[in-house]
Amino acid sequence: MAQVTLRRLVKEYEGGVQAVKGIDLEIADHEFVVLVGPSGCGKSTTLRMIAGLEDITGGEISIGGTVVNDIPPRDRDIAMVFQNYALYPHMTVFDNMAFGLTLRKFRKDEIQRRVMEAARILDITQLLDRKPKALSGGQRQRVAMGRAIVRDPKVFLFDEPLSNLDAKLRVQMRTEIKKVHQTVRTTTVYVTHDQVEAMTLADRVVVMNGGIIEQVGPPQELYHRPATRFVAGFIGSPAMNFIPARIEPASGALNLRLPGDILLPIPAERSDRYRAQGGREVLFGIRPEHLTETRQGRATYADLEVVPEVIEPMGMETLVHFHMDGTRDLCARLDPTIPAAPGQPLRLTADLANMHLLDPQSGRVL
Amino acid sequence: MASDATIAHAAPVIAPRATPPTTLQKMARRRSTIAFLLTLPLLAVIGGLVAWPAAYAIYLSTLNRRMTAFIGLENYAILLENDTFRMVIWQSCFFAITAVILKALIGFWLAHMLHHIPSKGQRVWRGMLLVPWVIPPALSTLGWWWMFEPSYSSINWLLAIFSVPPVPWLGEMWWARISVIIVNVWYGAPFFMIMYLAALKSVPDQLYEAADIDGATGWQRLRYVTLPMMRNIISITVLFSLIVTFANYDIVRVLTNGGPRDLTHVFASYAFQVGVLSGNIPRGAAVSLFMFPLLAVIAFFVLRGINERTKEIGA
Amino acid sequence: MSATAAPRAGHGLFHKAGSLRAERRWALWSAYVSLVIAAIVMLAPPFYMLITALKTSAEIADLNGNPWIVRDPTLENFAAILGNEMFRGFFWNSILVTLLVVVVTMLISIPAAFALSRMRFWGSQWLATGVFLTYLVPDTLLFIPLYQIVGGLGLLNSIWGLVLVYPTLTVPFCTWIMIGYFASIPKELDEAALIDGAGWLQMLWRIFIPVALPGIIAATIFAFTVSWAAFVYPTAFITRPDEMPLTIGVVSQLIRGDTFAWGQLMAGALLAALPPVVVYAFLMDYYVAGLTAGATKG
Numbered sequence: 020m021a022q023v024t025l026r027r028l029v030k031e032y033e034g035g036v037q038a039v040k041g042i043d044l045e046i047a048d049h050e051f052v053v054l055v056g057p058s059g060c061g062k063s064t065t066l067r068m069i070a071g072l073e074d075i076t077g078g079e080i081s082i083g084g085t086v087v088n089d090i091p092p093r094d095r096d097i098a099m100v101f102q103n104y105a106l107y108p109h110m111t112v113f114d115n116m117a118f119g120l121t122l123r124k125f126r127k128d129e130i131q132r133r134v135m136e137a138a139r140i141l142d143i144t145q146l147l148d149r150k151p152k153a154l155s156g157g158q159r160q161r162v163a164m165g166r167a168i169v170r171d172p173k174v175f176l177f178d179e180p181l182s183n184l185d186a187k188l189r190v191q192m193r194t195e196i197k198k199v200h201q202t203v204r205t206t207t208v209y210v211t212h213d214q215v216e217a218m219t220l221a222d223r224v225v226v227m228n229g230g231i232i233e234q235v236g237p238p239q240e241l242y243h244r245p246a247t248r249f250v251a252g253f254i255g256s257p258a259m260n261f262i263p264a265r266i267e268p269a270s271g272a273l274n275l276r277l278p279g280d281i282l283l284p285i286p287a288e289r290s291d292r293y294r295a296q297g298g299r300e301v302l303f304g305i306r307p308e309h310l311t312e313t314r315q316g317r318a319t320y321a322d323l324e325v326v327p328e329v330i331e332p333m334g335m336e337t338l339v340h341f342h343m344d345g346t347r348d349l350c351a352r353l354d355p356t357i358p359a360a361p362g363q364p365l366r367l368t369a370d371l372a373n374m375h376l377l378d379p380q381s382g383r384v385l
Numbered sequence: 386m387a388s389d390a391t392i393a394h395a396a397p398v399i400a401p402r403a404t405p406p407t408t409l410q411k412m413a414r415r416r417s418t419i420a421f422l423l424t425l426p427l428l429a430v431i432g433g434l435v436a437w438p439a440a441y442a443i444y445l446s447t448l449n450r451r452m453t454a455f456i457g458l459e460n461y462a463i464l465l466e467n468d469t470f471r472m473v474i475w476q477s478c479f480f481a482i483t484a485v486i487l488k489a490l491i492g493f494w495l496a497h498m499l500h501h502i503p504s505k506g507q508r509v510w511r512g513m514l515l516v517p518w519v520i521p522p523a524l525s526t527l528g529w530w531w532m533f534e535p536s537y538s539s540i541n542w543l544l545a546i547f548s549v550p551p552v553p554w555l556g557e558m559w560w561a562r563i564s565v566i567i568v569n570v571w572y573g574a575p576f577f578m579i580m581y582l583a584a585l586k587s588v589p590d591q592l593y594e595a596a597d598i599d600g601a602t603g604w605q606r607l608r609y610v611t612l613p614m615m616r617n618i619i620s621i622t623v624l625f626s627l628i629v630t631f632a633n634y635d636i637v638r639v640l641t642n643g644g645p646r647d648l649t650h651v652f653a654s655y656a657f658q659v660g661v662l663s664g665n666i667p668r669g670a671a672v673s674l675f676m677f678p679l680l681a682v683i684a685f686f687v688l689r690g691i692n693e694r695t696k697e698i699g700a
Numbered sequence: 701m702s703a704t705a706a707p708r709a710g711h712g713l714f715h716k717a718g719s720l721r722a723e724r725r726w727a728l729w730s731a732y733v734s735l736v737i738a739a740i741v742m743l744a745p746p747f748y749m750l751i752t753a754l755k756t757s758a759e760i761a762d763l764n765g766n767p768w769i770v771r772d773p774t775l776e777n778f779a780a781i782l783g784n785e786m787f788r789g790f791f792w793n794s795i796l797v798t799l800l801v802v803v804v805t806m807l808i809s810i811p812a813a814f815a816l817s818r819m820r821f822w823g824s825q826w827l828a829t830g831v832f833l834t835y836l837v838p839d840t841l842l843f844i845p846l847y848q849i850v851g852g853l854g855l856l857n858s859i860w861g862l863v864l865v866y867p868t869l870t871v872p873f874c875t876w877i878m879i880g881y882f883a884s885i886p887k888e889l890d891e892a893a894l895i896d897g898a899g900w901l902q903m904l905w906r907i908f909i910p911v912a913l914p915g916i917i918a919a920t921i922f923a924f925t926v927s928w929a930a931f932v933y934p935t936a937f938i939t940r941p942d943e944m945p946l947t948i949g950v951v952s953q954l955i956r957g958d959t960f961a962w963g964q965l966m967a968g969a970l971l972a973a974l975p976p977v978v979v980y981a982f983l984m985d986y987y988v989a990g991l992t993a994g995a996t997k998g
């Protein structure tokens with residue numbers, strides 16, 4: 020097992036597309052790191068460079084302390100699980116899992132032992148004689164993981180392994196993958212575009228956008244302390260609301276002026292941070308879960324009145340969509356017992372302890 | 386783990402240079418070497434048995450009959466002056482175009498009919514209709530020859546039932562030409578049918594359902610859904626068949642052998658007669674080379690069609 | 701349900717309930733009528749060949765009565781032709797040439813198609829196009845120079861000359877459709893194999909060949925039928941009966957003098973056509989897949 024290090028990693032495809040624009044990343048031994056970002060941001064490219072399936076244009080990758088830039092995939096001691104599983108259709112499950120070991124000239128009994136062990140971990144022992152065609156999506160997924168596990172490699176690489184599964188199975192396999200990782204403890208790099216998957220699986224999440232890394236951190240940190248507007252908007256569902264606003268000094272305190280002449284008092288514990296920014300135009304970011312029905316009695320809460328346009332009852336909560344001057348669709352998360360109807364004015368309370376103020380130009384969180 | 390054996394595997398095949406290349410470069414070079422070795426036999430076939438003979442044919446066609454002297458384009462000039470050869474050009478074009486049009490129409494019709502019966506039965510019908518394509522044409526043409534045979538003609542016997550006077554199938558110029566076309570259409574129409582059927586099956590049902598909902602009549606569906614979706618396959622098949630038909634030899638050789646009085650010769654059979662049977666190799670080469678410009682033009686369009694189709698599929 | 705359905709619509713039935721079914725039924729009937737007529741025409745020649753082969757010489761020569769039926773079926777024509785040593789020689793030559801050519805074709809096409817579809821290298825795009833163009837070059841364009849070349853090698857009048865030149869008929873198309881089949885194998889499969897530690901040849905042998913087996917069967921059938929039916933080259937290169945394959949043998953050697961032994965000729969032609977027909981009967985789906993692959997794949 021091993022740590023993985025990317026240094027100034029660059030990938031330029033023929034035709035000049037720079038898919039990865041010089042990223043740095045340290046992945047510790049045993050760590051489960053998830054690369055997440057919108058489609059086309061360079062996640063797969065990064066992963067495939069680690070696997071050795073793509074040439075590296077610039078920079079360096081090392082696995083377990085050895086620079087692997089020039090080492091072919093089979094000698095990097097990695098295993099990969101693909102989105103479409105890439106099971107060999109003409110081989111049984113057993114042979115699929117054993118293939119890598121056979122090619123590496125392992126002894127028969129050792130192969131047998133490893134495959135049985137992996138099959139036990141993944142609970143596919145009874146499927147070993149089947150061909151991939153006779154398996155369900157979830158079972159294929161397990162076999163693909165089994166093929167990785169038997170090799171006992173230094174690093175597991177996953178490229179959107181759950182994207183071909185239906186929603187329910189995806190949740191189930193997510194747990195399964197986490198369990199397997201807790202058992203085998205192999206360093207893992209996992210690529211997904213689904214932030215929920217990223218948050219639930221990762222020790223650390225790497226948010227990528229347009230070929231660069233926006234932020235790296237444990238899930239909770241990304242959620243509570245996003246560094247950029249992109250991360251703030253990408254992590255969390257429904258996404259964070261962004262409202263143009265201005266910081267206005269008012270007799271020793273600071274106010275936030277929103278469109279429609281709404282004035283929100285910035286809580287005292289946050290004021291110090293923004294003292295120097297008085298009079299500045301900012302983006303006020305607040306998550307739907309921090310924009311809820313009015314509750315009295317908390318200092319950091321502030322009220323605003325809105326007119327709901329669409330109401331989405333979700334069962335455990337109700338989403339209310341509305342907008343303000345100069346904003347896109349905004350969303351608030353209400354207790355389902357609160358009566359709300361489209362067109363009927365509604366008072367909402369913003370939990371300003373959890374607000375974020377961003378620079379509208381650079382997108383940095385202030 | 387397991388690395389020793391596999392690293393030995395990746396050992397360089399090319400001796401290291403002054404600046405040792407990286408492993409990946411070595412791999413790339415190794416890949417090229419393997420790829421080259423894998424394609425070498427193919428290159429040998431294409432180069433040695435197609436490209437080289439083609440070039441050699443051009444050279445041959447500039448020699449005199451005994452292949453002792455270079456005479457430039459004289460063989461071509463002589464041929465163009467020759468009435469029989471002019472007739473061959475005309476007959477080849479007439480034969481190929483008529484036959485291909487008929488094959489295309491019949492094939493399209495049959496494919497349509499086949500596509501409309503319940504899919505359970507399609508296999509059996511398809512199986513029967515494809516039989517002419519499966520029998521080696523030289524042998525099935527023997528059967529036709531026997532059916533056309535003047536004194537015993539079984540076709541004339543059938544026509545007689547409808548009081549049609551006996552037809553001198555292979556004895557008179559036009560009838561002989563028609564006979565050759567009939568046999569060629571019989572042999573080739575199933576191929577068109579199979580190609581069109583495959584194309585028809587590749588049109589998604591939803592398109593027809595959408596057209597139905599939009600109120601299209603049967604004819605409109607053919608005109609606005611089926612034909613545009615099949616346009617590419619139709620043109621590839623027609624062009625391809627044009628080449629094969631234009632260069633056909635078997636049927637003419639067995640059915641008429643160019644007769645009566647050399648009036649049904651096409652390029653191939655005439656080249657054979659001149660080059661092999663009469664022993665004038667250079668002039669025979671010149672005859673078959675006359676096919677080349679036309680084939681090249683058709684090949685160009687086929688290639689374009691295939692490329693377009695590849696793009697469509699890729700898109 | 702195509703243009704044929706149109707006249708029905710004009711009958712005023714169009715708006716009534718059940719008109720759709722009537723329309724469908726009409727279309728179905730017209731389809732079946734067309735197919736029956738087509739099947740009769742398509743099967744008439746082989747049927748008539750069979751009828752003739754089952755007749756005695758006397759019955760063939762008898763100009764009275766319906767030639768399409770056999771009154772007195774006999775197998776004597778088949779017995780005679782099978783007893784003909786020359787004919788058996790043709791058969792043997794055809795088998796030998798065809799088997800060799802099929803093997804050679806596969807040995808050339810499969811590795812080349814693999815390299816062209818998966819191992820991008822300098823000029824591979826051009827070569828793939830070249831393969832297709834070669835496929836479009838008809839044998840009748842090349843037989844004269846090949847006649848000279850084969851003659852120069854001393855292989856005229858020898859089945860080895862045929863084994864040498866038949867690959868020009870089979871290799872381009874087989875390579876072309878194998879490129880198509882290989883290209884349809886997902887890229888991830890070779891990447892998985894690469895990571896599993898396979899080299900290129902292992903990848904070809906252990907992944908591509910087994911996975912593309914249907915394509916290989918289709919290509920094999922194609923190579924088989926084309927070699928078996930080849931006519932131009934043997935006609936040009938072979939004049940000695942004992943080296944002739946079936947096609948030219950039957951056409952040139954069984955037609956003798958003015959009085960043809962029609963019964964035997966037809967029996968011989970039918971027997972000669974039997975192997976491709978049998979292959980077709982048992983492997984029809986592969987056969988059709990191979991036929992259509994040229995234009996629908998790749």
Ligand SMILES: Nc1ncnc2c1ncn2[C@@H]1O[C@H](COP(=O)(O)OP(=O)(O)O)[C@@H](O)[C@H]1O
Nearest residue numbers: 032033036038057058059060061062063064065
């Ligand atoms: N083989 C390729 N050739 C050229 N461009 C590519 C290739 N593969 C990916 N790209 C481009 O690189 C960018 C990143 O792709 P990728 O890493 O696959 O994104 P994702 O984050 O969705 O996995 C995209 O803009 C994509 O279009």
Ligand SMILES: [Mg+2]
Nearest residue numbers: 062063064179
């Ligand atoms: Mg991706």
